[in-house]
Structure formats: C-alpha cells, structure tokens
Amino acid sequence: MTCHEDLVKLLAGQFVRADVSLRELQARADRAGGTRLPRTTCADMLAGRRFPKKAVMVAFLKGCRVPDHQLPAWERAWERVRVNQMPAGSKEHHSVESSHGTPLAAPIMAAPGSTGTARAGGRRWRQAALLTAVAAPTAAATLSVIIVQGVTPQRGASEGVADPVVNPAHIVSDDGRAFPRGGWSRFTVTVDPANTGVRLIRRLDAGVGLQHATITVDGTPAAQWRPLLEDSIYKWRNQIVTIPPNLTTGRRSLTIVNTCVSSSGFNEFLYTVEHKVNGVWSxxxxVDIGxxxxxxxxxxxxxxxxxxxxDTQTFAYPPRKEAWSVQ
Structure with a gap:
C-alpha cells in the first residue's frame, strides 16, 4: 500500500466487514474516549474525499474491532502513503515520523556544487524512506493477514461479486425508514401528463433479503416490489418498477402506496420517479426518506x-455500476 486509493480500499473493506453504521462507530469512539469520529469525517474518509489523520484512522479501526496487534502495521502503512503524497524535499516530508517517534529515513544530502542536487537528493530520500517503511517485517506480515482475510468469501455474497478490498465499492450514507408486514408508506409525486410511462426507483438495504411489497397508484393495484436475495457485503441496491401507462398518462400527480407483505419487512431510503415523454426517459x-x-x-x-x-446507514454499492440497479 503506497497511495491514498489503496488506503481507502483497505479501510472500506474493514468497514464493510464490521457491518456497523457510522452512528455506531461515532458512539464507540465516544465511549472509548480520545479521538472523536464524527460521521461526516468517516464518510469523507471512506469516499476518498479526505486523507485522514493517523489518530482518526486508528480510532476508526478500533471502532471496526480491528485487533490491537494489527494497528502498528496500519500506522506504518499510513506513514508510507503520507510520505508518498508529499513533494520531495518539503519540510513536512523530512519531519514525518514512524509510530515509534523516529524518522523513517534520514535525508540524503548532495555535495555542494553538484548539478541538480536538490532534485536528485529529494528523489533518493523519497526512495529510501519508502524502502525503509516497506522493509518492516512485522508490518508486512500483518498487512498480508489483513489482505488474506479480505479475499475470503463471505456468506450471503452474490456469486461473482468481488471483495471490497480488491475492488473498491461506491460508499453512500443515507437515512431511511422501515416497517414490517402489514405496514405501509404513502407519498405523492408529480409527473408530466404527457407521459407514456412511469418508473419508480427505490434505494433499499439489500442486507435484508426477500423484501416484498405491493404498489397501488391512486388506489389501483399497479405493480410489486419483488423479493431480492440478501447481499450481506454490498447492501445498497436501486430496484426499478415500471407502472402501467394507463395509470399514469394524462395525470399530473400520482399517489403511491407501498404495503409490505413479507415477514422480512420493507425498507426505503430514496425514491426517484422517472417518466417517459416524447420517447425519452427523464x-x-x-422523494428522500428519513x-x-x-x-x-x-x-x-x-x-x-x-x-x-x-436511522442512517452507510453501505457500499457493488463495484460494477451496472450491478447497482435491479428489476
């Protein structure tokens, strides 16, 4: 691991395997004392929008129940990535310290009067620093354990779905609601009366399998949210249902009612309504739920x-975008 992208991949893998919400991670950090873990900070870190401070990363890993004996390897990996991010020869570059408080490597000084000394010396220092960090046998052994654990197949994963450590997924935080069999939700949406078709797209937590609900439009049975198999690794899905045109054409608004008929319950986080006008879907x-x-x-x-x-959940979509949506 030598770049920010690699670090994000491994952190995402730990988060997915921990199967915990950002809210719970924040609560665990608060109970432990020390470095705080605001949900927005964790979400930015997992999405690769922010390079974490080392203390934040360690608090995150502890919240994910990573064993203490593995943390030094993570710290050394963080240091390699941080060194790799810094311009050669910068003051911050030279001051980066290992987890034991000693420099990763001493700068290589060029002889006075040599040509291109600063640039060449910076390159040599950077190479030496990276080699020193990579050479730590304990770190290498521990990180290899993390990676091996990451590629072990997990129960409930769809066949052919890659592991989150190897293929980074798209991580999203969203709030939503759920209700059991017999419960229902209702909302009203606007569409173009010139439509010749309407689609409902629902973001759901597929970690709860076999969700099944009936759909009515303005009181008339229209379609069903068919049951999907559970996916305990990549839990976000966008399920698509097409409403018959005879229930939508000529209408400016539609009242949708979803009634749960499955024992597993029904959850909803976001509804996107698409209509087909002049042969084009838009x-x-x-409707954002939560x-x-x-x-x-x-x-x-x-x-x-x-x-x-x-509540709010933070999950991953499958690595391949074409697998995000299902009928």
Whole structure:
C-alpha cells in the first residue's frame, strides 16, 4: 500500500466487514474516549474525499474491532502513503515520523556544487524512506493477514461479486425508514401528463433479503416490489418498477402506496420517479426518506404506518455500476 486509493480500499473493506453504521462507530469512539469520529469525517474518509489523520484512522479501526496487534502495521502503512503524497524535499516530508517517534529515513544530502542536487537528493530520500517503511517485517506480515482475510468469501455474497478490498465499492450514507408486514408508506409525486410511462426507483438495504411489497397508484393495484436475495457485503441496491401507462398518462400527480407483505419487512431510503415523454426517459420527481429529510417528506405528503426502524446507514454499492440497479 503506497497511495491514498489503496488506503481507502483497505479501510472500506474493514468497514464493510464490521457491518456497523457510522452512528455506531461515532458512539464507540465516544465511549472509548480520545479521538472523536464524527460521521461526516468517516464518510469523507471512506469516499476518498479526505486523507485522514493517523489518530482518526486508528480510532476508526478500533471502532471496526480491528485487533490491537494489527494497528502498528496500519500506522506504518499510513506513514508510507503520507510520505508518498508529499513533494520531495518539503519540510513536512523530512519531519514525518514512524509510530515509534523516529524518522523513517534520514535525508540524503548532495555535495555542494553538484548539478541538480536538490532534485536528485529529494528523489533518493523519497526512495529510501519508502524502502525503509516497506522493509518492516512485522508490518508486512500483518498487512498480508489483513489482505488474506479480505479475499475470503463471505456468506450471503452474490456469486461473482468481488471483495471490497480488491475492488473498491461506491460508499453512500443515507437515512431511511422501515416497517414490517402489514405496514405501509404513502407519498405523492408529480409527473408530466404527457407521459407514456412511469418508473419508480427505490434505494433499499439489500442486507435484508426477500423484501416484498405491493404498489397501488391512486388506489389501483399497479405493480410489486419483488423479493431480492440478501447481499450481506454490498447492501445498497436501486430496484426499478415500471407502472402501467394507463395509470399514469394524462395525470399530473400520482399517489403511491407501498404495503409490505413479507415477514422480512420493507425498507426505503430514496425514491426517484422517472417518466417517459416524447420517447425519452427523464427524472420527474425525487422523494428522500428519513429523519434528516423531513422537508422532502412533507413536500410529498409522506406518511408511514407501522414504522419499526428509522436511522442512517452507510453501505457500499457493488463495484460494477451496472450491478447497482435491479428489476
């Protein structure tokens, strides 16, 4: 591991295997004391938008229940990545220290009067620093264990889906709601009356398998959210349902009711409504579900009956984008 992308891959793998929400990670860090783990900081770190401080990364790994004896290897890996990010010859570059408080390598000084001394010396120092960090046998052994664990197949994974450590997935945090069999949700969306078809696209947590619900449009049975197999690794999916045109054409608004008929319950995080106008599909409306999106819920007259869960989840979509959406 020598670059930021590699670090993000491994951290994402630990997070997916820990199967824990960012809210719980934050709570674990608060209970342990020391470095705090705000959810936004973790989300940025896992999405690769922010390079973490070493203390933040260690607190994150502890929250994911990574064993203490593996943490020194992670710290050395962090140092390699940090050194690799810095311009050769910078003051910060020379001051990076190992987890034991000693420099990774001493700068190589060029002889006075030599040609290109600063640039060449910087390159040699950088190579020496990286070689010194990579050469630590304990770190190499421990990281190899992490990688081997990462490629072990996990129960519940779809056949052919790559491991998150090897293929980084698209990680998303979103809040949503869920309700059991007999519960239902309702919302109203706007569409173009000139439409010749409407599609509902629902973001769901596929870690809960076999979710099944019926759909009515303005009180008329229209379609079903068919059960999907559980995926305990890449939990986000976008499920697509097509509404019959005779229930949508000529109407400016549609009232959708989803009624759960499965024992596993039904969850919902985001609805995207697409309509087909003049032969082209486009987005007509969006309903964002959850406690942090009550304005969107109110704007769409959202209501849920029998709710038994409401919270924020951070999961990964499959590495291949074409696998994000299912019928």
């Amino acid at each position: 987005t007509a409306d969006t 406690r942090d999106h009550t304005a969107s819920e109110a704007a769409h007259d959202y209501r849920v009956v029998g709710e038994d869960w409401a």
